[in-house]
Amino acid sequence: APAHPLWPEIERVTLEQLQYARLGVEGGVWQLFAEDGEMKMYKREEEVDGLAVDPLKAVHTVKGVTGREMTHYFFSPDVRFEWETTLEQMKVLETIADDTLVILQIHKRVWPASQRDALFWSHVRRVPNDTDRDAQDIWIACNHSTEHHEAPSNEGKMVRVSLTVCLVCQTSIEPPADGGPVTRDHLTCKITYCSVVNPGGWVPTSALRAVYKREYPKFLKRFTQYVKDRCDKQPILF
Numbered sequence: 001a002p003a004h005p006l007w008p009e010i011e012r013v014t015l016e017q018l019q020y021a022r023l024g025v026e027g028g029v030w031q032l033f034a035e036d037g038e039m040k041m042y043k044r045e046e047e048v049d050g051l052a053v054d055p056l057k058a059v060h061t062v063k064g065v066t067g068r069e070m071t072h073y074f075f076s077p078d079v080r081f082e083w084e085t086t087l088e089q090m091k092v093l094e095t096i097a098d099d100t101l102v103i104l105q106i107h108k109r110v111w112p113a114s115q116r117d118a119l120f121w122s123h124v125r126r127v128p129n130d131t132d133r134d135a136q137d138i139w140i141a142c143n144h145s146t147e148h149h150e151a152p153s154n155e156g157k158m159v160r161v162s163l164t165v166c167l168v169c170q171t172s173i174e175p176p177a178d179g180g181p182v183t184r185d186h187l188t189c190k191i192t193y194c195s196v197v198n199p200g201g202w203v204p205t206s207a208l209r210a211v212y213k214r215e216y217p218k219f220l221k222r223f224t225q226y227v228k229d230r231c232d233k234q235p236i237l238f
């Protein structure tokens, strides 16, 4: 494994997030708050120091793409402005490996709160499917807040959010009955998107929950449609 000081944390958090995502939305603690076709979005209402830090879990099924393709476009900084509408600036501060980056993002100001930025490592990996041999491998992309000497400390201009986010994808192939080639029509990608965002500075709880309710469904719907459009008519990446 690459000898980088962040590597042990990246390994630990990524695998923890994988287990957390695979728990699904059991246990009756998750409250369904948005639904759109196959996409179901759940939250838990939690406060830390009077701040709403509502963990979010979304499950979605997307036809015609693989988990590798889905996590690739989620991870890739080059295309982020094409689907992330709340982004104002983004800078890759460090390239730790071709599947591991440190990124600084400045998000558009969300009235009435002050503008936020997010500094996090971003990692994508294939996880061999240890349970079901026939199933495809699982792909996970994980973003987790970190420190970095190159990130400005903002001198009070901007509030830094802290976040842990993961996108876990499981592809299934229904091979054509006539034994013909597998095409995108035979692909189904089951997605679990998890996020915990601490807004970093006080935001009225009702305002924050309204922002989450508006922004998260829009974000996941737009992102998954973007990947479908990008992959359409392209060779399949398993």
Ligand SMILES: CCCCCc1ccc(-c2ccc(S(=O)(=O)CCO)cc2)cc1[C@H]1C[C@H]1c1ccccn1
Binding pocket: 084, 086, 105, 107, 110, 113, 116, 118, 143, 161, 163, 165, 195, 197, 199, 203, 208, 211, 212, 215, 216, 219
């Ligand atoms: C008053 C609002 C304070 C918090 C603002 C804020 C900042 C970052 C983020 C965020 C940062 C990263 C990710 S990601 O999944 O890693 C993708 C890469 O961008 C996702 C969401 C969220 C929010 C919260 C608005 C909420 C919101 C939710 C989905 C989209 C935009 N805004």
